[in-house]
Amino acid sequence: MNETAEVVILRLGHRPGRDERMTTHVGLTARALGADRVCFPDNAGQSKATVADITDRFGGPFDVELTDSPQAMLRNWAGKIVHLTMYGERVQDVEGEIRDAHQDAGEPLLVVVGAEKVPFDVYEEADWNVGVTNQPHSEVAGLAVFLDRLFEGRELEREWDDADRRVIPMETGKRVESADEE
Ligand code: SAM
Numbered sequence: 001m002n003e004t005a006e007v008v009i010l011r012l013g014h015r016p017g018r019d020e021r022m023t024t025h026v027g028l029t030a031r032a033l034g035a036d037r038v039c040f041p042d043n044a045g046q047s048k049a050t051v052a053d054i055t056d057r058f059g060g061p062f063d064v065e066l067t068d069s070p071q072a073m074l075r076n077w078a079g080k081i082v083h084l085t086m087y088g089e090r091v092q093d094v095e096g097e098i099r100d101a102h103q104d105a106g107e108p109l110l111v112v113v114g115a116e117k118v119p120f121d122v123y124e125e126a127d128w129n130v131g132v133t134n135q136p137h138s139e140v141a142g143l144a145v146f147l148d149r150l151f152e153g154r155e156l157e158r159e160w161d162d163a164d165r166r167v168i169p170m171e172t173g174k175r176v177e178s179a180d181e182e
Contacts, residue, residue, distance in 0.1 A: 005079065005108045007150070009143065012070050012122065013115035014044040025140045026113055027051035027064055033147040034155030035111070037063040041070060058167075059179070065175025071121075074077040079108030080127045084142045085118065088129030095149045098128060102150065111146065113139035 009030040011028040014023050024042055024047040030038040031051065040048055051064040057159065067073050074081065080101050101107045112122060123129055147155060160166075168175040 005106045006104050007102070007109045007111065007147075008033065009035050009038045010067075010070055010073060010112045011038065011040045011044070011115070012112055012118060013138075014041045014047070015115060016043055019044075019115050020046060022115065022138070022140065023047040026143060028054060029140050029144050030147070031055060031060075031062040033144055034054045034151050034158060035147060036061070037065065039061070039065050039067050039073065042066040046164075053118045057164050059163030061161060072113070074110070074122065074125045077108075077110045079110060081110045081112065082140065082146070083112040083122055083126035083129045084132065084146055085114070085123070085129050086131050086134055086136050088131040088134075090134070091130050091132050091146060091149055094128050094130060097110055098130075099150060099152075101127075109150075111143065113143055115139070118176070172173055 006012050007028065011023055011026050013019075023044045027038045027040065027047060029050060031054070038051065048066055051062075055062045055064070080098070082098060098109070102109045112118075112126065114122075130146065132145045163179040165176050166179045168177055
């Protein structure tokens with residue numbers, strides 16, 4: 001959200017065909033809820049194209065990229081790492097210290113979400129393994145709750161730059177305007 005050090009989401013693993021929508025939704029959720037950038041595995045080019053297209057139409061700033069080595073990205077990350085996992089510490093217990101590191105100390109934050117089984121070294125690389133409940137559910141849901149906790153709801157108020165389209169909130173019905181219209 002450009003309010004402090006960057007927040008980057010790393011999608012670990014992508015099974016072509018099976019994970020297309022999930023990987024795309026990780027990117028769309030990252031964008032909508034305040035992250036600065038998402039990084040997909042290099043076999044997720046279609047998800048990258050969809051997220052880039054939404055950003056072109058509905059605004060940014062938000063970057064989407066591919067990596068051929070997520071493990072190297074983890075190893076070389078110059079900041080703190082959060083890994084979202086049902087086995088982790090409760091988000092409500094660690095969100096304060098994560099916010100302190102990110103907002104007060106200005107450390108960039110890498111948030112890792114898995115697809116299939118996550119290798120154990122990711123648990124060791126992470127500064128925090130964080131559970132959004134300790135129940136199995138979805139990377140999209142876990143990411144959404146985590147980002148909302150991290151930003152304490154401020155992401156809901158953000159403005160979008162360079163949008164072609166803007167949704168006008170309505171009690172009933174659907175209205176989308178060109179962003180140039182008053
Ligand atoms: N069994 C897999 C593993 O090794 O962690 C989990 C697969 S799960 C369908 C895919 C991803 O969803 C996980 O890697 C994790 O990032 C996220 N996830 C699922 N449940 C979660 C929870 N309760 N809290 C945080 N993240 C969760």
